[in-house]
Amino acid sequence: MRHLWSRDATSSNVYRHMQTEEKRWTREAIQELTALSQFQDLAHASQENPVVSDHVERLVGTPLGASHCTLLTLALSTLPTPGEIESGSFDDFEARWQRLADFLTTQQLKYKTLHLLHGLTISGQEEIELEPGLTIDRLTNRDIEQAMGLGLIKPALPSSYPLSILSESQLYAIKSSIQLPKVTSPPDGSADGDPKAVEAAFRQLAQGNEAAERVFHCMSLLTGDRIGLAGTMTTADSWLPLGSGVHFTSSPTPSSIPPKWPVDCSEAERLKDIWSRLKRPENKAILLPIRRLSFASQRKLDQDRMLDLFIAAESFYLTEIGSKDKGELKYRLAIRAAAWFDKEITEWTKRDVFKHMKTGYDLRSTIAHGGECRPKDIKIGEEQTSLSEFASTTEQILRAALIKAINRSDGPIHWDDLVIPE
Numbered sequence: 436m437r438h439l440w441s442r443d444a445t446s447s448n449v450y451r452h453m454q455t456e457e458k459r460w461t462r463e464a465i466q467e468l469t470a471l472s473q474f475q476d477l478a479h480a481s482q483e484n485p486v487v488s489d490h491v492e493r494l495v496g497t498p499l500g501a502s503h504c505t506l507l508t509l510a511l512s513t514l515p516t517p518g519e520i521e522s523g524s525f526d527d528f529e530a531r532w533q534r535l536a537d538f539l540t541t542q543q544l545k546y547k548t549l550h551l552l553h554g555l556t557i558s559g560q561e562e563i564e565l566e567p568g569l570t571i572d573r574l575t576n577r578d579i580e581q582a583m584g585l586g587l588i589k590p591a592l593p594s595s596y597p598l599s600i601l602s603e604s605q606l607y608a609i610k611s612s613i614q615l616p617k618v619t620s621p622p623d624g625s626a627d628g629d630p631k632a633v634e635a636a637f638r639q640l641a642q643g644n645e646a647a648e649r650v651f652h653c654m655s656l657l658t659g660d661r662i663g664l665a666g667t668m669t670t671a672d673s674w675l676p677l678g679s680g681v682h683f684t685s686s687p688t689p690s691s692i693p694p695k696w697p698v699d700c701s702e703a704e705r706l707k708d709i710w711s712r713l714k715r716p717e718n719k720a721i722l723l724p725i726r727r728l729s730f731a732s733q734r735k736l737d738q739d740r741m742l743d744l745f746i747a748a749e750s751f752y753l754t755e756i757g758s759k760d761k762g763e764l765k766y767r768l769a770i771r772a773a774a775w776f777d778k779e780i781t782e783w784t785k786r787d788v789f790k791h792m793k794t795g796y797d798l799r800s801t802i803a804h805g806g807e808c809r810p811k812d813i814k815i816g817e818e819q820t821s822l823s824e825f826a827s828t829t830e831q832i833l834r835a836a837l838i839k840a841i842n843r844s845d846g847p848i849h850w851d852d853l854v855i856p857e
Contacts, residue, residue: 458518486539494622496677497544497615498636503622543614545672550609550647554662559700565710568612585683587666609650611643655729658696712841724751737822738802744829745799765796774854795829
């Protein structure tokens with residue numbers, strides 16, 4: 436018996452927790468199948484075919500993992516299971532045959548990693564393609580069922596209840612995919628894997644994941660609304676398990692994040708434009724402040740938000756300050772923020788930004804040294820406010836400043852020239 440989540444036929448967002456009995460080929464049925472003269476003919480033909488023979492009685496996979504492949508494995512991949520025969524649901528023999536042919540002839544196999552999102556919906560298009568192998572897309576039914584089984588997508592109802600209605604904002608992911616070389620070797624392990632190939636495969640997988648994380652940080656940059664990562668799930672995109680199974684990690688992001696950021700066609704184009712600009716060499720230094728701004732947007736505690744925000748601010752506004760040139764950092768940061776300010780908050784002046792960032796720097800120092808911020812010190816302009824509201828305003832200033840920096844096309848920012856022009 437298997438316990439799994441399965442989409443309900445009545446609605447695309449309703450999933451039921453089901454207990455199903457998997458009907459597999461019995462040992463007796465397999466013995467009868469392999470005893471058939473047709474199967475013996477197939478075995479003889481496979482020995483004569485170099486493509487097929489290179490897969491039979493071999494370990495087949497990639498440097499990340501492999502599975503023992505037999506002639507029976509290949510044959511059963513095209514045949515209906517006993518359950519499909521009983522239900523009459525088998526109607527895609529040609530598709531399975533083509534899948535097998537593609538598997539035998541390909542020189543590369545695909546791995547995909549899903550970075551499951553909370554708080555995002557897409558309208559007006561099926562997916563957002565940022566570059567080959569990197570998209571933001573709706574999860575397939577199989578992806579959703581697998582993620583629910585692993586606990587990465589949390590059911591809205593208590594776990595004891597066998598039904599869950601998922602929010603539309605739980606059904607999207609950043610998808611990164613890589614192609615790895617297909618390898619075959621004897622099943623006795625006499626041909627050990629190449630350590631360099633294994634290292635290169637893990638490096639390639641890590642690079643794909645890093646790119647997906649940068650996409651998430653870009654998304655956090657573009658919206659002041661909260662989105663989150665529920666976790667990641669990496670699988671080989673192959674009918675043969677490849678010995679690697681499913682690798683997954685969960686994130687501490689709470690499942691109660693509301694659907695905050697609906698991405699329409701114009702927002703999608705804006706995201707693609709920011710992504711393409713960030714890949715330019717001159718924008719490499721701006722990745723750190725964007726990442727810290729993204730971290731800040733995920734924090735539950737306002738004190739943690741302030742620390743991340745001012746790490747972002749220092750890494751942007753004080754980017755060229757050396758270890759021997761650390762005098763008056765608060766003043767430099769504040770005056771540079773004011774000089775760079777470009778009416779992101781319409782009713783504010785540069786002087787308002789200067790005062791705000793000086794106040795914020797003092798609050799950040801108090802928090803970083805284990806102190807408590809006094810309510811009377813937390814002000815926006817002359818009005819006393821909450822630390823949460825102060826952090827949100829700081830985030831707004833930083834977000835607009837970073838987007839302005841990404842969009843510029845005339846090289847690095849010369850802060851001294853900006854503050855004191857010729």
